Amino acid sequence: MTGLFSIVLAAILGLLAVASAIGFILQRRTTEPGSVATVHNLNARIRSWWIMVAVFGGAILLGDTATVILFAFLSFMALREFWTLTPSRRGDHLALFLSFFVVLPVHYVLLGTQWYGLFAIFIPVYAFLILPAVATLTGDVNEFLARSARVQWGLMLTVYSISHAPALLMLQTGTPSALLLVYLVIVVQLSDVFQYVWGKLLGKHRFSPNISPSKTLEGLIGGGASAILVGTLLYRLTPFSPLQAAAVSTVIVVAGFFGGFVLSAIKRDLNAKDWGYVIEGHGGVLDRLDSITFAAPLFFHIVRYWFTT
Amino acid sequence: MIALIRRLLVLFVRILVGARSEWRGCAPDTRRRIYFANHNSHVDTVAVMAALPWPVRRLTHPVAARDYWGTSAFRRFIAEKGLRAVLIDRKPLPDSNPLEPLERLLEEGRSVLIFPEGTRSATEEIAPFRSGIYRLACRFPDVDLVPIHLDNLQRILPKGSMLIVPITCTARFGKPLRVEPGEEKGAFLARARAAVIELADGGHIA
Secondary structure, three states: OHHHHHHHHHHHHHHHHHHHHHHHHHHHHOOOHHHHHHHHHHHHHHHHHHHHHHHHHHHHHHOHHHHHHHHHHHHHHHHHHHHHHOOOOHHHHHHHHHHHHHHHHHHHHHHHOOOHHHHHHHHHHHHHHHHHHHHHOOOOOOOHHHHHHHHHHHHHHHHHHHHOOHHHHHOOOOOOHHHHHHHHHHHHHHHHHHHHHHHHHHOOOEEEOOOEEEEEHHHHHHHHHHHHHHHHHOHHHOOOOHHHHHHHHHHHHHHHHHHHHHHHHHHHHOOOOOOOOOEOOOEOHHHHHHHHHHHHHHHHHHHHHHHOO | OHHHHHHHHHHHHHHHHOOEEEEOOOOOOOOOEEEEEOOOOOOHHHHHHHHOOHHHHOOEEEEEEHHHHOOOHHHHHHHHHHOOOEEEOOOOOOOOOOOHHHHHHHHOOOEEEEOOOOOOOOOOOOOOOOOHHHHHHHHOOOOEEEEEEEOOHHHHOOOOOOOOOOOOOEEEEOOOEOOOOOOOHHHHHHHHHHHHHHOOOOOOOO
16 A cells, blocks of 8 residues: 555645645736735645645554544544534533543544444434433523534534544455545545636636635536546546546545535534634635535445445 | 743643634733733633743733632642742732732733633623722833733633533734723723723624
8 A cells, every 4th residue: 555655645745846836936926916815825725735745644654543543633623613613502511521522532432443333323323312411401491402403513524424534444445445545535635626726717607605705616617527537547546447436536526515515504604704723724624624524424335335345 | 840831731721722812903012011801711811821922921920819729739839830820819908909919010021911800700791890900000001901802711611610622712812901091990990891892703704
């Protein structure tokens, strides 16, 4: 696996170097005030990509345990961003505490020890029942249904869904499973990057101004098609044939679109522009992982049902 | 050794509650200032201290209530050594000046952080301010009083709970104010309280 992975990593670093060079040239040439801000944001994004590639690539090279720990940490950050923006009441305090310090760690321990049966139901069934039960003990019935839903949505999106990316490591497909994770992350993230690039270059028609003002139809189509093309070309990382890789990439890209949209809709509902601030140019961890929340479980199940040995 | 503990304490708080700062009405400065903030939880003091840049934090001393922070050797150590806090009597003896240690620090050119509500409020509501801040403002008319609003702390560590939920807290620093010539105590306290409340909106809307 290290052979193939090194090639992929080298290619990504090469692309980043090209992107940084373009960003540098653009910065020297741009003088219009409006464009200066865009180029500044572009360069911030590129800088952050260097760090994200280093962190993710480093975790993959260190092995499965490091990767699971990295994703547990990302889930923690995402859950924190979710609750920083989402309203909660005094009566939710214990349920939130349990979300962060019991449900999240237990779920990732189940993942790390590859206890798939309990991993699959722990949050959707047990957290779903136990957390509202705990919340009743405080006697606060104000908006009880909405509050219980928020607690569960927070866990499902930021812990359960995201954890399906590192869960690929427990699948036996005949190819190194870490490469499946690399494949998923590359297709999802490239889809976002291509959407951004195509949108900036050709974007005219707003796709859904209410939800995501910067997304355009041209960006979605061009970005999606480019990501599917790359996903097809990278079939050697996976147990898929080229045709299967095209189909699977399409599922990843479509799911990724909706992940971005649903998370944006929640942000708009909460009157926020970004989930957080920790990744310069991108916003928060959840702004970067929004597509993963929808793409990871679908990709995981496709691989698990049709490609495991 | 104590410097290391201080750094670890700040790092711990940064990881736990984010402790982000947003300088709205002024910029960080090492000039002596009186910082004042709303008070919701035990994390407040550390959150503000962690949000201050190091050169400012180094010269800033928070006020802590002796009846809570002075009760055990551990609390006393955290307060006095970890946070450079000054312990103050909330119910002083008659004829004593509980603000004396603060005045001494300001005279030395250092900054102080006070919580004019006097006690942690049990709700998001900001309680009426007690008069200490007015007396300090009159005693040091040329020192800027910087309002700070801390959000989410109510949800991070509510009164009556020992459990910390790691939601991010932002410390917003507002426009400095001073006591106007001839300004009455009540008017000043209301103005100072309003300055903190004004910072409450998160400014999230895109």
